[in-house]
Amino acid sequence: MYRNILIPTDGSAVAAKAVEHGLSLAKFVGAKVTALIVEAPFNVYDVPASKTRQMSEAFAQHVEHIKLHATKVLNNIADAAKAAGVAIEMVQLEHEYPYEAIISTAKDKGCDIIVMASHGRSGISAVLLGSVTNKVLTHSKIPVLVCH
Secondary structure (H helix, E strand, C coil): CCCEEEEEECCCHHHHHHHHHHHHHHHHHCCEEEEEEEECCCCHHHCCHHHHHHHHHHHHHHHHHHHHHHHHHHHHHHHHHHHHCCCEEEEEEECCCHHHHHHHHHHHCCCCEEEEECCCCCHHHHHHHCCHHHHHHHHCCCCEEEEC
16 A cells, blocks of 8 residues: 655654654555655854854854754664664755655655654644644645644
8 A cells, every 4th residue: 555654753752653653554564664854944044143253153053953963863763663674764854844845755755645743733823833734734645644
């Protein structure tokens, strides 16, 4: 049924549940997994005006931070996949809109389904901020399995 399952994650505890579920599904159906982490690109407006002379240092710190975070998160998934006997490909991207990166990765990698978490925003924050999961559900052309 499924040959390649995309599991996007941000490394959170909620996302870890979706990783576990996605790996279990992959093992059960004999699919491979594509694990994805999408990091925010460097934003010059996050650097205080008093430190604009140190812009290149701030950029280097950002690059190092996202590299370390992504490596930690993806290595944890790789270890879990290895323990489950599931083949895995790991992808790290920088993108301003994570939902677009998730959908394009699913298409580029030939994924059959996306297994992801929902952080469960509700009320005004859901209306104002939306959610990555909701945007993926709205725009994806392939099935999306949402784990809570």
